[in-house]
Amino acid sequence: MEVVIAPAGRLAVLAANAIEALLRRKPDAVLGLATGSSPLRVYDELARRHVEAGLSFAQARGFMLDEYVDLPTDHHERYRNVIEREIASRVEWAPEQVSGPDGGADDLPAACEAYERAIAAAGGVDLQLLGVGTDGHIGFNEPGSSLASRTRIKTLTHQTRADNARFFGGDVDLVPRHCVTQGLGTIMAARHLVLLATGKQKAEAVHQLVEGPVSAMWPASVMQLHPHATVLVDDAAASRLQLGDYYRQTYADKPSWQGL
Template identity: 80%
Template sequence: MELVIAPADELAVLAADAVESLLRAKPDAVLGLATGSSPLAVYGELARRHAESGLSFASATGFMLDEYVGIAADHPERYRNVIEREIASPVGWPSRQVHGPDGSAADLPAACAAYEKAIVDAGGVDLQLLGIGTDGHIAFNEPGSSLASRTRIKTLTSQTRQDNARFFGGDVEQVPRHCLTQGLGTIMAARHLVLLATGRGKAEAVHQLVEGPVSALWPATVMQLHPHATVLVDEGAASRLQLADYYRETYASKPSWQGL
């Protein structure tokens, strides 16, 4: 696992660099798309590069991490609509090539199985963008999730619903109670994981992710077992790290030819 500590705007550039390098080398790459606040600056940077230097998503495929269950199709916070608004539309990404779990399906277990199959049929995810919750969840794999879990329905914790209430006008009762989410096993099958976290509110979760024991209590810690995981954090999110100085030294001295 590589840990990079830098200002938030630099983190977005680094993540966008990783996506651009992949797309330049493999135009038909499969990208894993996160929602929430963490990836927004990355999406903005990718949109800028699309507009200014022609970075193309025309042949790429995207798979979303998760989706609320029972949310209206036209709701602005339905994750399919968020992804369309924040990244797909700004970069001219054909909607038919961006996929998400169907939170309105009549048969949710079947929809989850179909989503898993679609990812496999696409060749698997090349680069997966991730955020992390204050309780250590990635995607909507709440504490207690199986480290081998696959796409399934989950009940959101009160903490996650409170954290997400800001997207629903501050009203926690408007936040759905259930979601479909890629499992930890699904996420771990991606070839490169890139997680972003900013602010002191994420400091304990980042500390557990990087330096704590692998445990279902902090689901993101499963990333310690991944062969190519990158964690990008600002000073606030890094404030609980015991080895922060070592991470800074390591990144400062890394070879110029070596990317994330």
């Protein structure tokens, strides 16, 4: 696992660099798309590069991490709409090239199985963007999730709903109680994981993710077992890291030709 500590704006550039390098090398790459606050600057940077440098998403595929259950299709915070608004429409990504779990399906377990098959049929995810919750969840894999889990229905914790209330006018009662999410096993099948975290409120989760034991109590800690995981954090999110100085040193001494 590589840990990079830098200002938030620089982190977004680094993540965008990795995605651009992948798309230039493999135009039909499969990208894993996250929502929430963490990837927004990355999407801004990718949109800028699309406009100013011709970065193309025309052949690429995108798969979303998760979706709320039973939000109306036109709801502003339905994740399919968020992804369309924040990245897909800005880079002229055809709607049929971007897929998400069907949170409105009549048969949710069947929809989850179909989503797993769709990811496999596309060849698997090449690069998965991630954020981390204050309780250590990635995707919507709440504490206690199986480290081998696949796409499935989950009940959201009160903490996660409270954290997400800001997207629903601050009213936690408006945040759905259920979601469909890629499982930890699904996420771990991606070839490169890139997680971004900023702010003091993420410090304990980042500490457990990077330096704690691998445990279902901190689901993101499963990333320690991944052969190519990159954790991008600002100083505040890195404030609980015991080896913070070492991570800064190793990144400063990294060969200039080596990407993430």
